Amino acid sequence: MKMILTASRNFIWIYALVLLAFSARADDGHDLWLRPVNAKPVKVTGVNAKSPMMGIAKKEIEQRWLGAENATVEFRIVKDPTVKTDGFKITGNAISATSESGILYGAYELLRRQQTGDLSNVISNPSYQRRILNHWDNLNGSIERGYAGNSIFWRSGDNAFTVTEKDKQLWQEYARANASIGINGSVLNNVNASAQILGADQLKRLVAIAAVLRPYGIKTYLSINFASPIGLGKLPNADPLNPEVIKWWKEKVAEIYKLVPDFGGFLVKANSEGQPGPQDYKRTHVDGANMLADALKPYNGIVMWRAFVYNASEKDRAKQAYLEFMPFDGQFRDNVIIQVKNGPIDFQPREPFSPLFGALKKTPIMPELQVTQEYLGHSEQLVFLATMWEEMFKSDTYQEGKNSTVARVTDGSIFPQKYTAIAGVSNVGLDTNWNGHEFAQANWYAYGRMAWNDQLDSKTIADEWIKLTFAPADVNNNWKNGFLEPVKKMMLESRETAVDYSMPLGLHHIFAGSHHYGPGPWWAPAGTRKDWTPPYYHQADANGIGFDRTKNGTDAVDQYHAPLAADFNNVATTPEMYLLYFHHLSWDYKMKNGKTLWDDLCSHWDSGVKQVRQYQVVWDKVEPYVDAQRFARVQEKLRRQTRDAQFWKDACILYFQQFSKRPIPDYVERPVNN
Ligand code: GCW
Numbered sequence: 103m104k105m106i107l108t109a110s111r112n113f114i115w116i117y118a119l120v121l122l123a124f125s126a127r128a129d130d131g132h133d134l135w136l137r138p139v140n141a142k143p144v145k146v147t148g149v150n151a152k153s154p155m156m157g158i159a160k161k162e163i164e165q166r167w168l169g170a171e172n173a174t175v176e177f178r179i180v181k182d183p184t185v186k187t188d189g190f191k192i193t194g195n196a197i198s199a200t201s202e203s204g205i206l207y208g209a210y211e212l213l214r215r216q217q218t219g220d221l222s223n224v225i226s227n228p229s230y231q232r233r234i235l236n237h238w239d240n241l242n243g244s245i246e247r248g249y250a251g252n253s254i255f256w257r258s259g260d261n262a263f264t265v266t267e268k269d270k271q272l273w274q275e276y277a278r279a280n281a282s283i284g285i286n287g288s289v290l291n292n293v294n295a296s297a298q299i300l301g302a303d304q305l306k307r308l309v310a311i312a313a314v315l316r317p318y319g320i321k322t323y324l325s326i327n328f329a330s331p332i333g334l335g336k337l338p339n340a341d342p343l344n345p346e347v348i349k350w351w352k353e354k355v356a357e358i359y360k361l362v363p364d365f366g367g368f369l370v371k372a373n374s375e376g377q378p379g380p381q382d383y384k385r386t387h388v389d390g391a392n393m394l395a396d397a398l399k400p401y402n403g404i405v406m407w408r409a410f411v412y413n414a415s416e417k418d419r420a421k422q423a424y425l426e427f428m429p430f431d432g433q434f435r436d437n438v439i440i441q442v443k444n445g446p447i448d449f450q451p452r453e454p455f456s457p458l459f460g461a462l463k464k465t466p467i468m469p470e471l472q473v474t475q476e477y478l479g480h481s482e483q484l485v486f487l488a489t490m491w492e493e494m495f496k497s498d499t500y501q502e503g504k505n506s507t508v509a510r511v512t513d514g515s516i517f518p519q520k521y522t523a524i525a526g527v528s529n530v531g532l533d534t535n536w537n538g539h540e541f542a543q544a545n546w547y548a549y550g551r552m553a554w555n556d557q558l559d560s561k562t563i564a565d566e567w568i569k570l571t572f573a574p575a576d577v578n579n580n581w582k583n584g585f586l587e588p589v590k591k592m593m594l595e596s597r598e599t600a601v602d603y604s605m606p607l608g609l610h611h612i613f614a615g616s617h618h619y620g621p622g623p624w625w626a627p628a629g630t631r632k633d634w635t636p637p638y639y640h641q642a643d644a645n646g647i648g649f650d651r652t653k654n655g656t657d658a659v660d661q662y663h664a665p666l667a668a669d670f671n672n673v674a675t676t677p678e679m680y681l682l683y684f685h686h687l688s689w690d691y692k693m694k695n696g697k698t699l700w701d702d703l704c705s706h707w708d709s710g711v712k713q714v715r716q717y718q719v720v721w722d723k724v725e726p727y728v729d730a731q732r733f734a735r736v737q738e739k740l741r742r743q744t745r746d747a748q749f750w751k752d753a754c755i756l757y758f759q760q761f762s763k764r765p766i767p768d769y770v771e772r773p774v775n776n
Contacts, residue, residue, distance in 0.1 A: 131535030189227035250531030283550025297333030432464035460501030481538025488560035603710025608683030648682035
């Protein structure tokens, strides 16, 4: 009897746990934009049964089909000059492509169209051949600038290298999410790379990860430490012209390709922020990149060589990448791509585009975007980044005449190049919902969609993402007006809101030291980093504020092509959003709206706070349309964002008021702790 009782008690417990697991699963955000749907029966033809990739495409169609019941979906591999590798054509229920990966991407697109209510035919080709996520994951499992838990790839401890079923499942889910938005490459470790990444255990893990990612069309890449021949190979130096070093890299690359024949290549951060590089041996970026490129070339591997270089001695950090790289244009091997951050400084909420875009004419460039929100509120703040990236893609460099947009000078439209690529620094971690904030998922999604189509506008992306992530099965006008529209509006405004409360009018790099969350215009690191010591970036003094990059200042404006060089040099023709990035202006400078600069700054800080408060109102109103868990999590995050936006405003007003000595305008909320 006792046994029966215990057994049934256990049963009840197990039953309760299973129920809990299922109900939690529905709302825990783990399914991202791929939430389960009530699929209708469907038949798929044209599937090559031997191809794992086709198998995945078929399964996706079967599990997510929302079209006509018992329809037939046809997969067709065709010869068609209008369809590039990875591209596809959707005609009714037929998906044709020139490659299996095209079928896979076509399948995801067809399903997305069904779910978002767009049933038109389409031919779609990717803007960039390589659409890559950079994981800044350390081998001990921590993630540099990661705000969603530890690494999904690496961990420390006794079982660091055991590949568990749980690992594989997670990698598979990650691969699937990426494939569904067109991402086809993952750099598995931090650009601040440990030499140990090329060690035997780590390479074994690479093999296991690559095996899971491969059927989803995702190539694996590694960040390497330029001094690996010393750290790992025990050579006395890592001089790229040293025959022993060259030999070491050749052998290492051969070893990797033996294990992973479709390995993508190396990402390299050299001579930047203390990382080793060719300059340690009085060699150049070209010497370093080409040496690695030669080792990778026989296997079609590529080198992504970063242009994120600066040091304390340069008078204006914004100029350094251009100064270091322009002299080498045309000297890199054809399997080297220079990876350039969107702005000249460092992933700030707003910067003008990097002047290297379009200026390097004989060297391919890949833009580097930051999906993880280092300077944009970590995973605590709702900031939709697509609008920022759209601004970058659409910026005209004028390098080859009008309409030489950043998109077109990097995606091969203007400069023919063997490889085109784009990188996004990932915001993925072990958190159940992958990204820490429900709305941070939208940034992962948007990055993939824009890497696929650099002409896509943020509005379309927001619309898609909201529908996929939050729409109920029976979408009606109530949902559209009550949820879709207000949430979309909030997302589309959110980046400008963050700019308002954190760095209006181009007032950049005033973030808290080290962690970069919150304000720190006063922050001065110990030591000799004069480039980080106030007033370096903001240049605030009794006369005014802003960094003079005009001809009278550091002349960074001159790195831009006409007419931008002249436009940015002249305060009257500089877009106000970049005002203090290019100019040092008096506190009483008259803005276009008639306010003084000081008053206008205060207005921006203040309106940033008001906007976040408004987001709280918006979100509270949508409660009836969202499951309780996701509703509560976002609500909680918005509360924090409001408090932190207010802290930004108060801190900036009080700090800069010491210099401006001007009163706070009456329409601006007073600092709360003043
Ligand atoms: O933005 C800075 C970050 C560093 C990062 C570096 C880089 C990986 O603060 O954490 O290092 O950029 O991009 O190399």
